[in-house]
Amino acid sequence: xxxxxxxxxxxxxxxxxxxxxxxxxxxxxxxxxxxxxxxxxxxxxxxxxxxxxxxxxxxxxxxxxxxxxxxxxxxxxxxxxxxxxxxxxxxxxxxxxxxxxxxxxxxxxxxxxxxxxxxxxxxxxxxxxxxxxxxxxxxxxxxxxxxxxxxxxxxxxxxxxxxxxxxxxxxxxxxxxxxxxxxxxxxxxxxxxxxxxxxxxxxxxxxxxxxxxxxxxxxxxxxxxxxxxxxxxxxxxxxxxxxxxxxxxxxxxxxxxxxxxxxxxxxxxxxxxxxxxxxxxxxxxxxxxxxxxxxxxxxxxxxxxxxxxxxxxxxxxxxxxxxxxxxxxxxxxxxxxxxxxxxxxxxxxxxxxxxxxxxxxxxxxxxxxxxxxxxxxxxxxxxxxxxxxxxxxxxxxxxxxxxxxxxxxxxxxxxxxxxxxxxxxxxxxxxxxxxxxxxxxxxxxxxxxxxxxxxxxxxxxxxxxxxxxxxxxxxxxxxxxxxxxxxxxxxx
Ligand code: BGC
Numbered sequence: 001x002x003x004x005x006x007x008x009x010x011x012x013x014x015x016x017x018x019x020x021x022x023x024x025x026x027x028x029x030x031x032x033x034x035x036x037x038x039x040x041x042x043x044x045x046x047x048x049x050x051x052x053x054x055x056x057x058x059x060x061x062x063x064x065x066x067x068x069x070x071x072x073x074x075x076x077x078x079x080x081x082x083x084x085x086x087x088x089x090x091x092x093x094x095x096x097x098x099x100x101x102x103x104x105x106x107x108x109x110x111x112x113x114x115x116x117x118x119x120x121x122x123x124x125x126x127x128x129x130x131x132x133x134x135x136x137x138x139x140x141x142x143x144x145x146x147x148x149x150x151x152x153x154x155x156x157x158x159x160x161x162x163x164x165x166x167x168x169x170x171x172x173x174x175x176x177x178x179x180x181x182x183x184x185x186x187x188x189x190x191x192x193x194x195x196x197x198x199x200x201x202x203x204x205x206x207x208x209x210x211x212x213x214x215x216x217x218x219x220x221x222x223x224x225x226x227x228x229x230x231x232x233x234x235x236x237x238x239x240x241x242x243x244x245x246x247x248x249x250x251x252x253x254x255x256x257x258x259x260x261x262x263x264x265x266x267x268x269x270x271x272x273x274x275x276x277x278x279x280x281x282x283x284x285x286x287x288x289x290x291x292x293x294x295x296x297x298x299x300x301x302x303x304x305x306x307x308x309x310x311x312x313x314x315x316x317x318x319x320x321x322x323x324x325x326x327x328x329x330x331x332x333x334x335x336x337x338x339x340x341x342x343x344x345x346x347x348x349x350x351x352x353x354x355x356x357x358x359x360x361x362x363x364x365x366x367x368x369x370x371x372x373x374x375x376x377x378x379x380x381x382x383x384x385x386x387x388x389x390x391x392x393x394x395x396x397x398x399x400x401x402x403x404x405x406x407x408x409x410x411x412x413x414x415x416x417x418x419x420x421x422x423x424x425x426x427x428x429x430x431x432x433x434x435x436x437x438x439x440x441x442x443x444x445x446x447x448x449x450x451x452x453x454x455x456x457x458x459x460x461x462x463x464x465x466x467x468x469x470x471x472x473x474x475x476x477x478x479x480x481x482x483x484x485x486x487x488x489x490x491x492x
Contacts, residue, residue, distance in 0.1 A: 041425065042488050045148075046478045047109035047435035048102060048455065049391050051155035051199065053085055054442035056115065058092035062130035065121025067157035068167070068208075069445075072215035083448035089440045090463045095138050097465060101456055102439065103145040105471065106478045110147050111390060111435045112138070113155035113199065120180050123159030123173075127183045135184070139191050150435075151188070152196040152253065153181050153238060156204060156215070156445075163216050168204060168227035171305060178237035182245070189247040196322055196390065197238045200255040201231035202283045214446055221343045222298060226305040228282055235287070236313030243316075253322030253390040254283050256376070258368040262332035262350050271333040271347035273297065279329070288380045290315025297346070317383075320432065322390035323376070325417075328352075328368035358394040358413065360451055366416035373424035373431065386432040392417050393437035395444070395451035398468060405457045405468035414470060418477070436474060440465070 053069050073084040091098050102110050116123065118131030139149045154177065162173050185195070207214035209224035218224070235252050242250045257279055261272035274297045281293045282303075290311050292303045332350045334340040340348040352363040369392070376384060394413040398405045418434060425431050441454035449460050455471040458464070 041432065042485055043432060044481070044485070045108040045388075045433035046481060047107045047111055047150065047433060048105065048439040049111035049435040049437050050091070050439050050442065051113040051152070052115040052118075053088075053113075053155065053157045054438075054444070055089040055091040055098075055440055057085065057087040057090045059084075059086050061092060062118070062134065063121055063128045064115065064131060065117035065123070065128075066160040067115070067117045068160055068163045068215040069157050071160055071163075072217055075217070078215075078217060079446055080448040080450050083443070085443040087460070087463075088443045089458045089460075091440070092134065094463060094465075095134075096141060098439065099138070099141045099145060099147070101465065101467065101471075102142070102147055104467075105439075105455070105475050106482065107147055108478075109150045109194070109433065109435065110142055110439075111150040111152060111196070113152040113157075114184055115157050116154060116177075116180055117157060117159045119183055120159060123162035123176055124179070127187070132184070132187050135188060139188055143191060148194065149188075149192050150194045150196065151184070151192060152199050153177075153184060154197065154234075155199040156208075158216070167216055168209065168230050171226075171230055171233070174230050174234035174237055177234035178241045181238040182241045185242050185245045185247050189242075189245050193248040194320070195242055195247060195250045197235040197242075197250065197252050198231055199253045199390075200324060201228060201235070201252075202255050202279055204231060206278065221345065225282075225300075225303070229303050229305040229310070232283070232286055232314045233310055236310070236316060239316050239318070240313060249319035251318045251320040251322050251385070251388065252287055253324055254280075254287070255324040255326075255391075256280055256284070256372055257325070258328040258365075258372040258375070260328055260330050260368075262330050265333075267333035268331070270297075272331040275329065275331040275347040275349070284376070284380070286311060286314045287318070288315070288321065288383045318385050320386050320388045321376075321384060322388050323373070324391035324437070325369050325372060325389065326392065326394070327358075327362040328365050328372075330363075358409075359396040360394075360447075362394070364394070364413060364416075366413075366420040369417055369420035370423045370427070373421065373429045374427055377424075377429045384430075386430045388433040388435070389421060389431065390435050391437035392421075392434065393453050395453045398441075398452050398457055400457055400459075400466050403466065405466060407468045407470050410455075410468070410470045411473045414474065 059070055073079050114135055119127055121128050142149045205224050205228045208216055209218045209227045210221050212219035239250050259272050259276040261268040277293055285293045330350050330352050331347050334346055334348040338348055355363040355365055357363055394410055396407055396409050398407050421431055421434055438453045440456050441452040441458040444451040455468055457466040457468055
């Protein structure tokens with residue numbers, strides 16, 4: 001039985017789940033919990049997420065070095081409308097305002113990222129004190145509001161000198177990352193209880209090195225595979241460095257999509273399997289099981305770059321597993337003459353039909369989120385630590401009208417996806433937190449400022465912040481959950 005047949009069988013046999021086919025047809029419904037909403041577990045944590053390069057601006061302040069994204073944004077034709085992140089949401093200077101927004105929102109956790117080039121401007125050597133001091137201030141400001149800091153050590157802003165030495169194609173970058181992680185943990189580890197090593201290594205490999213649509217912009221296709229291994233090795237080495245410093249919890253954030261074959265035809269099913277491998281399984285498998293999945297579909301008998309001892313490091317048990325989810329992906333066999341076939345790839349993503357989409361054009365299928373979480377639980381079983389949703393959200397073209405932003409489509413997306421997480425919890429998946437993407441409108445990578453994901457509208461000219469209607473909705477949700485949690489804790 002194929003992976004998808006198994007998924008369908010499990011869904012239809014003993015679980016109240018939409019099947020893959022229903023998701024594919026766009027008529028899968030999220031289970032209706034309106035009568036009696038299931039409660040989140042007692043220790044469930046609500047949060048919001050951001051990333052340094054997308055919000056901080058101040059790209060040359062206080063000795064910060066250059067990252068691959070500074071170079072990429074300066075290269076003509078790379079970023080929509082030719083914008084850069086030199087100012088972005090100006091959060092490096094306005095972090096106090098942003099912490100105040102988080103406090104109003106009432107989150108338990110704030111997931112932000114630390115810019116490696118602020119800490120090590122060249123990617124090696126001693127720490128740049130003013131860079132570390134910024135994160136020191138941010139952590140203290142969060143703690144003063146009772147918000148737990150959850151830093152991501154790497155959210156895509158590799159120091160440019162490391163890229164000049166081969167970037168993630170170079171195994172040594174993994175060792176450099178572990179050194180950098182140690183510097184940060186030495187400074188903040190007394191106040192940070194939860195660390196995330198990498199954000200979405202799959203996107204760096206696929207978009208940064210295989211397709212070249214994101215920094216550093218290489219189009220190496222399957223030649224990008226060593227960057228997957230070197231990033232995972234960096235994760236493993238950093239986990240060891242963090243644990244050696246006695247710091248509390250550590251995990252990784254992977255981006256996951258539910259892959260559905262375009263049709264039942266064997267070619268489409270095979271293509272979907274291959275896509276699932278490069279997007280999901282190459283990144284989850286070694287971290288969760290200590291082994292790479294079978295790569296023979298790509299004519300490989302082993303992961304390029306793999307050396308003795310690597311998998312022990314990469315597969316060290318984690319305290320939590322971070323999942324980012326935005327949408328499912330429908331995949332067909334690459335059609336003759338398509339850019340995918342020309343590049344030697346067996347698959348081609350195709351559109352879902354009759355499904356609403358976000359401002360980005362991404363399909364909105366909340367049931368796919370439930371199914372994805374259930375499938376992770378089923379596929380990795382006891383090797384899967386508790387899941388934390390480290391990103392989920394949607395972009396829409398919001399506008400401020402009379403001082404307000406009525407973003408009901410975002411609120412609907414969030415409500416449906418949080419319900420989808422609850423449905424997975426009901427079905428036995430151990431999910432311990434939900435961090436919404438994103439607190440602020442920000443620099444959306446190659447899309448520049450054209451995609452707004454924030455709960456808070458940012459005027460990129462003036463820096464002014466205006467909480468959207470979805471901000472108030474999330475604030476009320478967290479407040480209700482907290483009352484329920486406190487009552488349960490009191491009763492326990
Ligand atoms: C990334 C974010 C990004 C979001 C929306 C995730 O892949 O981690 O940095 O803004 O998706 O595209």
